Each structure stands twice: as C-alpha cells, then as structure tokens.
Amino acid sequence: MRFYSEGQWQDRPQRVEVIDPASGEVIDTVPQASREDVERAIAAAVDGATPMRQLTAFERFEILARAVDLLHQRREDMARTISQEEGKTLAEARAEVHRSIQTLQLSAEEAKRIFGEVVPLDAGAGVRQKFGFTLRVPCGVVVAITPFNFPLNLVCHKVGPGLAAGNSVILKPASDTPLSALRLVEILLEAGLPPLAITCLTGRGSEIGEALCTDRRVRKISFTGSREVGERICRMAGLKRVTMELGSNSPLIILPDADVDKVVEATVICGYANAGQVCISAQRIIATPEIEAEYLQKLIPRVEQLRVGNPLDERTEMGPMVRQADAERVEQWLREAAAGGARLACGGTRDGAFLHPAVLTNVRTDMRVWREELFGPAVAVMRADSVEQAIELANDTAYGLSAGVFTQDIDRVIQLAQRIEAGNIHINWGPMWRTDLMPYGGLKESGLGREGPRYAMEEMTEVKTVVIHLGQ
DSSP: OOEEETTEEEOOSSEEEEEOTTTOOEEEEEEOOOHHHHHHHHHHHHHHHHHHHHSOHHHHHHHHHHHHHHHHHTHHHHHHHHHHHHOOOHHHHHHHHHHHHHHHHHHHHHTTOOOOOEEOGGGSTTOOSEEEEEEEEEOSEEEEEOOSSSTTHHHHHHHHHHHHTTOEEEEEOOTTSOHHHHHHHHHHHHTTOOGGGEEEOOSOHHHHHHHHHHOTTOOEEEEESOHHHHHHHHHHHOSOEEEEEOOOOOEEEEOTTSOHHHHHHHHHHHHHGGGGOSTTOOOEEEEOHHHHHHHHHHHHHHHHTOOBSOTTSTTOSBOOOSOHHHHHHHHHHHHHHHHTTOEEEEOOOEETTEEOOEEEESOOTTSHHHHSOOOSSEEEEEEOSSHHHHHHHHHSSSOOSEEEEEOSOHHHHHHHHHHSOOSEEEETBOSOOOOTTSOBOOSGGGEESOBSHHHHHHHTEEEEEEEEEOOO
16 A cells, blocks of 8 residues: 555555564555655645634534445455454454444544633633633644554544544554555545545654654644653654553452452453453453452463464454564563463463463562563463552552452442542453543553543644623
8 A cells, every 4th residue: 555645645665564463474565654755744734734724613524424434334344454454353353443433423523512611701800891712723733643453443543533623634553554544544535534634654653753743843742652652752742732642551450349250251351352462451460369269260261262363263262463573572571470480370372473362370560571561462460468458559550541440349449449540440340441432541651641532632622712801
C-alpha cells in the first residue's frame, strides 16, 4: 500500500515490510516517510485545518456517520487485515472492528455536542454589566501516534475525535501494523472527508517521529505506546497539548470472599487476550492465603487448555506475539524469574513468535515480571497476607493504568477504590475492560489526559473566553 499525504496517495523507493507474525511471510509493504515528507505533510495539514474548521458540526457528523456505514460493510475484510498484520485471532479482530465502529459512531455523535458555557462574571466583586461565555475551538493540527496492538480501534480513538472536533489529523500508525490505518483513511475519504484533513505517514517512527512532534505548527499530540517513548515525546513536544496513554503492569487483587470460578475466567480473558499484548492485561495477581491454592488449582489447567495456533483458524484461542523478538524477550523474563526462585507452573515454551501462555508463582517484587510491563501471555502470582498488604503491593509500581479487585464486601470495595492508584478500577472483574465511551487513562507514569470520544475532544479543543462589556 501507499501512504496518504497532501491530498494524494504516494509511494517512495524505500519501503518497509509488513510481516504476518503467524507465518513470518511478507503480506505487504509500505513507504518509509522521510523528514521532508513530514514537512510537506504538516504544511498540507495546516491548510486542511481551515476547511475542517469551516464545516458545521452536522457536516462533520455526516462524514463520520458515512464512515461508520462503510466500515460496517467492510468489517470482515478489515478483521482479516487486523488478524494477518497483528496476529490476534479472528474472534478478537472482529471484536476490535465492532468496537471501532462504536468509537467512530460515538465521535460522530459528539461532533454535535461541543458546548461552551455562560460564565457568571457578576460573581466577581464589583463586576456589573458584563456578560461572559466560552467557546470551544479546534486545536488545528493534531498528530496521532498509534501502537500495533489495536491497529484499528486505537486509530479510531484519535482520528475520530480529532476530526469530530474540527481538526486536521496527521496519523502515524505503528510500523508493524499500518494496513488497517490506511484502509480506514480510504473509508474516510470515500465518506467525504476534505482531502487535506487527513494524512497517514508510514514507516519507522525513529526516522520521522521527532520531526512530527517538535514542529510548532502541531498544536496537539495524542500518543499511545510505551512509557519510555511517551516521556521522550513530552520532552521534545514543547508548548503543545499532549495526551499520553502509556504502559502498565496491572494488578488483580483476590480477597477471601471472591468467586474463584469467576476470578479464573477473568484471569484467562484479561491475562492472555491478544497474547497478553494489551496495556491493561492482568499481569500481577495478588491473592490472599485463604484463596490462593484453590485459585491456582483451577487456573493452571484452564490456561493449559488454551488453544494456541494460526489466528485465522476459527478454533484458535490465542495467536502469536507481533514479533518473534518480543516472544523471545518474554521467554527470557520467564526464565530469569524461574532461575531466581519463581515457579513456572505452566507454559512458557516458544515456537517462533508463538509463546505458550504461562503462570508464574512464588514471584518476588524485584523480578522484572513483576516490576516492569511484561506485555506478553503470562501472569505472575504473589500472596498478600492482608488487605493492607494487597493494596501496598498493587501500588508499589511506577504505573497506574488499571486494576481489578474481587470481593463481595462493599466496605472493602469503597476502601480499595479510594486507595488503589489507578485510573480505572474494576470490581469483580480483571483490569482489562473498557467500553469506548468511558473516560480512559492512567495515573502516575501510565499517562496524561483521558480518551473516550467525548473526553478526547476536550483534549483536542481549546477554550476562548468572550466578555461583552454592556452599556452602563
């Protein structure tokens, strides 16, 4: 495929291969954009911001609504594209397309709900005959940088609100998974989006990322990815608005009154979906002594039964990791933990990019599988002797994106909700749950700002205050 910039599809001599992680075969190539391409793309996006600003809210709604219809018509083809370039199972890919449709639909609806407010200026001492109100206006040019693990829906979470708010958007999809994003651009253009309102530059971010993030004509950056890259972007961005959706090592706390069967179900879904490559995957399992043995007794055989294989096979429950190098890294972390005294209760064997789902017990807090973001198909189980210790273990991390708690005690629910340091807290489910309309984001080093179309649009608009000085 070609990238889209300056209102046209373009090619370049240097191309980047898109690899099917299951087979290792090249399924397509995309151009490697250059710094010169970034310069021209930003100039075009500045021009494209004007017609976007001039569209009425209803016109922006109509464009996105047509895109929703087109995406729905092409949902099966899009799901297969996601499965082939990212490695998730067809069932997971179809679910992602379904969520992407919702995300675009929510963005379309929110285009009609960009409100200002009346400001009661006469509440100020000595103020009379003044009338004030606010306007929300587009930022202008938004740069959206997206990861590989949800190559369509996380694009929709940035592009949808950006366009709904009246901005032009420059999209930089992950170099491993650019095809879904490019096909979404095709849909948006077919839906009637002004040609300069969207740009999609492909290739390795290391070659064009700095040029995108440092240019003063860019007013807003929305990034989803690792904490290290997010911090680097914040340092180079300067005086720009930024939304950072970064990493995590999400805890799941199991208290003595938990429904063990439900906890096992949640662990399997939240720990191994998309081969564990979800920023809110259940990674750190914190179990009280009264329930730990029964939990592991039921969890381990359930994990061992997971069917790992070709993601295009309808029977497959877990596909490969996106790159063999990532599978090798996770395998190394598991071996390192086992060498340090942890017990590998099941899984952990690797075949290329396929890593069999693993359960680690007897882990320590200084092990990488506990302290860092694993981003792979394994959970690490640790015992907590009290609720207080469980909270301390959950919070003993630089991250704070999501957490899960299992208990039937409403007093403990309130206590844990108040004290656990995470942007999303789920009671009687694992940390990996999100519906696309909710405010979503992290505390501490898990990020800045919130996503979800309504909340993203607040981040992608700016406030003007208008004061009318009335006659005396």
